[in-house]
Amino acid sequence: MVDKKPIYITTTLPYVNADPHVGFAMEIIRADALARYYRLAGHEVYFNTGTDEHGAKIYEAATNEGVDPEVYTDKLAERFRALAPALGLAANIPGITFNFIRTTDKDHVAAAEEFWKKCEAKGDIYKKLYSVKYCVGCELEKTDSELENGRCPIHPNRELEFREEENYFFRFSNYTEKLKKFYDDHPDFVIPDFRFNEMRAFVGRGLEDFSISRLKTKMPWGVPVPGDPDQVMYVWFDALVNYVSAIGWPKDMAKFTKWWPVIQYCGKDNNRQQSAMWQAMLMSADLPNSEHIVINGFINSAGGQKMSKSLGNVLNPFDVIDAFKDVTPFPDDVLRFVLLHDIPSFEDGDLTMESIKASYAAHLQNGLGNLTSRIMKMATSYAVVYTDYPGDATVETQKSAVVSGACEQFDLHKAIGEIWSNGIGMLDAFIQREEPFKKIKTDPVRAKENVAYLLNNLLSIAQALKPFLPRTAEEIGRLIRENKMPEKPLFARLP
Numbered sequence: 479m480v481d482k483k484p485i486y487i488t489t490t491l492p493y494v495n496a497d498p499h500v501g502f503a504m505e506i507i508r509a510d511a512l513a514r515y516y517r518l519a520g521h522e523v524y525f526n527t528g529t530d531e532h533g534a535k536i537y538e539a540a541t542n543e544g545v546d547p548e549v550y551t552d553k554l555a556e557r558f559r560a561l562a563p564a565l566g567l568a569a570n571i572p573g574i575t576f577n578f579i580r581t582t583d584k585d586h587v588a589a590a591e592e593f594w595k596k597c598e599a600k601g602d603i604y605k606k607l608y609s610v611k612y613c614v615g616c617e618l619e620k621t622d623s624e625l626e627n628g629r630c631p632i633h634p635n636r637e638l639e640f641r642e643e644e645n646y647f648f649r650f651s652n653y654t655e656k657l658k659k660f661y662d663d664h665p666d667f668v669i670p671d672f673r674f675n676e677m678r679a680f681v682g683r684g685l686e687d688f689s690i691s692r693l694k695t696k697m698p699w700g701v702p703v704p705g706d707p708d709q710v711m712y713v714w715f716d717a718l719v720n721y722v723s724a725i726g727w728p729k730d731m732a733k734f735t736k737w738w739p740v741i742q743y744c745g746k747d748n749n750r751q752q753s754a755m756w757q758a759m760l761m762s763a764d765l766p767n768s769e770h771i772v773i774n775g776f777i778n779s780a781g782g783q784k785m786s787k788s789l790g791n792v793l794n795p796f797d798v799i800d801a802f803k804d805v806t807p808f809p810d811d812v813l814r815f816v817l818l819h820d821i822p823s824f825e826d827g828d829l830t831m832e833s834i835k836a837s838y839a840a841h842l843q844n845g846l847g848n849l850t851s852r853i854m855k856m857a858t859s860y861a862v863v864y865t866d867y868p869g870d871a872t873v874e875t876q877k878s879a880v881v882s883g884a885c886e887q888f889d890l891h892k893a894i895g896e897i898w899s900n901g902i903g904m905l906d907a908f909i910q911r912e913e914p915f916k917k918i919k920t921d922p923v924r925a926k927e928n929v930a931y932l933l934n935n936l937l938s939i940a941q942a943l944k945p946f947l948p949r950t951a952e953e954i955g956r957l958i959r960e961n962k963m964p965e966k967p968l969f970a971r972l973p
């Protein structure tokens with residue numbers, strides 16, 4: 479156990495200018511499931527998330543509300559902090575350090591300044607007149623090749639800004655060859671492959687320097703540029719540094735060395751920032767690169783339609799939890815289930831309240847919930863006790879090699895799918911074939927053996943489910959241990 483290497487997993491930091499959306503809920507739940515998986519496999523885990531609080535978009539939103547950005551971000555950061563209890567995140571598990579970083583934290587700001595100085599000392603930061611098309615929605619410059627009909631494809635309703643000012647630039651162009659070599663030396667750096675290929679192509683075209691500061695007179699809400707009171711750091715530059723500041727860099731190098739490098743989760747719109755820009759910044763600061771960048775697809779509405787406020791099809795993660803709170807004690811696990819099971823690990827997926835309800839009925843109510851009730855009913859009425867329960871199972875290694883193999887390839891969709899198709903499906907078929915509920919009258923010894931077999935396998939399923947549906951898994955384990963029927967159905971029928 480002490481020999482297993484510490485694992486550091488992070489999400490991206492969402493902007494606090496809007497409520498948490500279902501795409502970020504998926505990202506953080508996947509990161510959480512992976513953190514739990516590694517913890518159960520005996521690793522110490524550091525799990526980082528938090529909020530990105532600087533930049534024009536936040537400054538604009540605070541100004542619109544007529545409040546100081548500090549007051550505005552304090553309020554909104556709390557809504558993101560509330561995700562941990564609401565989504566059942568591993569915030570209080572021994573062996574998992576759950577860290578919530580805000581980019582307005584003092585230590586983070588100091589780290590961003592130190593990081594800047596390192597890149598500057600390397601000769602990678604210079605000042606020049608800057609004239610560019612900028613999407614405030616993305617907080618990113620846009621080159622013509624990235625635009626669709628002259629607009630940002632992610633924010634087609636926002637006007638691009640044309641900006642001309644003197645800013646600091648990062649010599650990204652210095653890192654074209656270094657990144658190519660790094661990618662070649664780390665063939666599984668970006669996951670999945672098709673996203674890695676996008677980055678190889680992007681770097682292969684040759685990299686252009688990017689702006690990393692803003693004039694303070696135009697946008698004061700940022701980390702000050704060291705040695706230049708007229709400029710603040712560009713929000714991406716400051717925010718990316720959180721992945722190292724969250725583990726103590728540069729103040730606590732022992733802590734940093736213990737946890738680095740990192741496994742980073744992000745959405746497909748963040749590939750370039752995480753897999754290329756951030757990696758070049760690390761090289762510039764003489765820090766080792768990240769370990770893996772895992773790229774999620776987007777969640778769309780029915781038929782692949784983009785979720786948008788104007789279409790009224792935006793799915794709020796808290797609404798999903800709300801919709802199930804009267805039919806199950808574990809509504810957070812319902813949200814976790816659909817985000818892990820119903821959406822592919824790397825491609826885009828569709829999700830609507832209707833699809834969630836259908837999936838709930840098929841897989842939780844008629845699947846896992848019903849199977850647990852049937853097995854526990856037989857176990858309690860025939861007095862078959864599971865005697866070989868391994869006690870505290872928190873560090874039990876997962877039994878299924880397929881499940882753990884899929885987890886280690888970040889394919890959590892495949893891992894949980896395997897539990898349903900080959901775990902739950904197999905036990906359903908076993909009950910149908912062996913009919914222990916009939917056999918109990920003719921051959922009670924054999925019937926009880928069947929039930930013991932079912933209990934044993936249900937426990938394996940509960941073990942394997944721990945990273946994905948932690949509270950449900952815990953409850954099934956308890957029912958088996960105490961030889962009890964669920965007091966009420968784990969997943970009752972929706973009204």
Ligand SMILES: [Zn+2]
Nearest residue numbers: 613616630633
């Ligand atoms: Zn945009």
